[in-house]
Amino acid sequence: MTAGTAAASTHQARFDAAMAADERIEPRDWMPDDYRASLVRQMAQHAHSEIIGMQPEANWITRAPSLRRKAILMAKVQDEAGHGLYLYSATETLGVGRDELLDKLHSGRQKYSSIFNYPTLTWADVGAIGWLVDGAAITNQVPLCRCSYGPYARAMVRICKEESFHQRQGYELLLALSQGTPAQHEMAQDAVDRWWWPSLMMFGPPDDASAHSAQSMAWKIKRHSNDELRQRFVDICVPQAEALGLTLPDPDLRWNEERGHHDFGAIDWDEFWQVLKGNGPCNEQRITQRRKAHEDGAWVREAAAAHAAKRASGRPGAPHESTASDGSGRESDEAQVEATA
Numbered sequence: 199m200t201a202g203t204a205a206a207s208t209h210q211a212r213f214d215a216a217m218a219a220d221e222r223i224e225p226r227d228w229m230p231d232d233y234r235a236s237l238v239r240q241m242a243q244h245a246h247s248e249i250i251g252m253q254p255e256a257n258w259i260t261r262a263p264s265l266r267r268k269a270i271l272m273a274k275v276q277d278e279a280g281h282g283l284y285l286y287s288a289t290e291t292l293g294v295g296r297d298e299l300l301d302k303l304h305s306g307r308q309k310y311s312s313i314f315n316y317p318t319l320t321w322a323d324v325g326a327i328g329w330l331v332d333g334a335a336i337t338n339q340v341p342l343c344r345c346s347y348g349p350y351a352r353a354m355v356r357i358c359k360e361e362s363f364h365q366r367q368g369y370e371l372l373l374a375l376s377q378g379t380p381a382q383h384e385m386a387q388d389a390v391d392r393w394w395w396p397s398l399m400m401f402g403p404p405d406d407a408s409a410h411s412a413q414s415m416a417w418k419i420k421r422h423s424n425d426e427l428r429q430r431f432v433d434i435c436v437p438q439a440e441a442l443g444l445t446l447p448d449p450d451l452r453w454n455e456e457r458g459h460h461d462f463g464a465i466d467w468d469e470f471w472q473v474l475k476g477n478g479p480c481n482e483q484r485i486t487q488r489r490k491a492h493e494d495g496a497w498v499r500e501a502a503a504a505h506a507a508k509r510a511s512g513r514p515g516a517p518h519e520s521t522a523s524d525g526s527g528r529e530s531d532e533a534q535v536e537a538t539a
Contacts, residue, residue, distance in 0.1 A: 217418060222348040225291040233417055236410065237347050238292050239308070240419065245285035246303045246310035250484050252278045254318045255327060263321060270367055271324060277360045284357060288349040304489050312470060313400050315478030322375055322382075322389035328368015329442075330390070330397040330435070336361050337431045338401060341421035350419075369438065376443045383443070390439070391447040398462075399470045401428040407467075432460050 209228040216223060223229055252275050259275065262268035286296050302308040313331055318324065340358050345351040375386040402408055402424040414420040422430075432451075439446050450463035472478065 217346065217416075220346075220418065222351065223346055224348045232413075233419075234292055236414060236417065236419060237350065238289060238294055239410070240414065241285055241289040241292075241350055242294075242299050242302070242308050243310060245282050245289060245299070246308060247314065248278050248282035248285060250310045250488060251314045251331075253484055253487055254314060254316070254480075255324055257318055258321060258324050261321070267371075274328075274364050274367065277364065281357045281360070284353040285350075288353045291349045300492060304485065304492065306476065306485070309474065311400060312473040312478065313396050315473050315481045315484060316392070316396055317480055319392075320385050320389060322372065322385040323393070325368045325371030325375060325386065326389035326393040328364050328366075329372055329438070330368075330393050331400070332361050332364040332368060333435065334397045334400045334431050336365055337434065338427050341427075344418075344421055346418035369442070372442055372444065386442075387444055390444050394447050395465060395469075398428055398431070398465055399467075401425075401431070403467065403470065429459055432462050436460055 210230065213223070213227075213229060213233075216227075223233075255271060256275050259268060259271055262271055286299060289299060290296060299308065303310070313334075318327070336358060339354055339361065342354040343351055343358060345354065372386050372390070375382040377383075402411065405411055405423045405425045408424055411420065411423055415423065435446065436451065436453075448463045450461065452461055453459075454461045473481065476482075
């Protein structure tokens with residue numbers, strides 16, 4: 199055995215021991231290339247989803263029915279932008295640059311959640327997204343707070359806290375509509391009818407058709423399978439829908455006493471795969487707007503780079519670096535998350 203092979207074997211043994219002991223892996227720790235690649239894929243997709251996910255709801259900011267609703271929606275969209283930045287920062291700790299991640303998003307080489315390729319047709323869609331889409335996100339993301347990779351787990355603590363407010367905001371909006379005029383109730387029901395099935399698809403394909411789920415669970419990146427999380431989400435939503443006075447659009451939905459869970463109908467996985475391949479109602483629109491926003495923001499990035507270079511040059515009058523800094527003149531994203539957790 200060569201020295202290099204022996205060292206690799208020792209590193210692998212330490213990594214395996216950390217996995218077995220349920221310990222965190224940190225950026226400077228040795229990790230298998232496949233583990234790193236799996237994290238980059240999942241974290242980048244998550245970051246992209248947060249950024250693309252701003253579009254469907256931002257579409258309604260100028261048409262919100264009241265100043266209160268407008269302020270709530272603006273705050274939520276800003277939160278989503280922040281989530282994307284946390285996640286891009288966490289992904290960069292794996293040695294991949296943000297420019298590279300965005301290039302892969304814009305060229306279609308990295309994906310984002312299929313749910314954001316559906317249109318927001320009415321104001322009630324904002325409520326349905328908050329209740330169902332953010333509710334599904336919370337179900338999926340709370341276990342990620344115990345992810346084996348430290349920066350991802352810590353970022354998720356703050357993200358999940360904020361997502362819980364988004365879910366409550368959506369629920370409250372739907373409740374107001376459901377208890378309003380007959381036309382408002384009908385609008386709320388229509389939104390739920392259109393967003394229910396795509397929300398179930400958010401958890402990914404069935405376990406037997408998921409290429410990454412089993413390995414991600416073995417590495418403790420994920421803690422539960424796609425089907426387990428989907429079932430948990432259905433069980434949570436049924437009583438909530440009853441409280442809202444709305445009907446979930448599934449004639450096969452019923453309580454199974456023997457299983458202790460709700461049975462639900464078959465998901466149209468052909469639709470899921472078509473949307474994932476780029477053939478959804480809004481795929482082209484979403485990525486076109488994302489590319490345009492990136493191009494339009496080039497001057498901001500150039501100005502920020504120039505400002506950073508000026509600070510680094512130590513010119514007279516340049517602001518002093520913060521003592522609680524990561525070297526860029528600002529508190530690190532990881533420290534901010536931990537401080538607010």
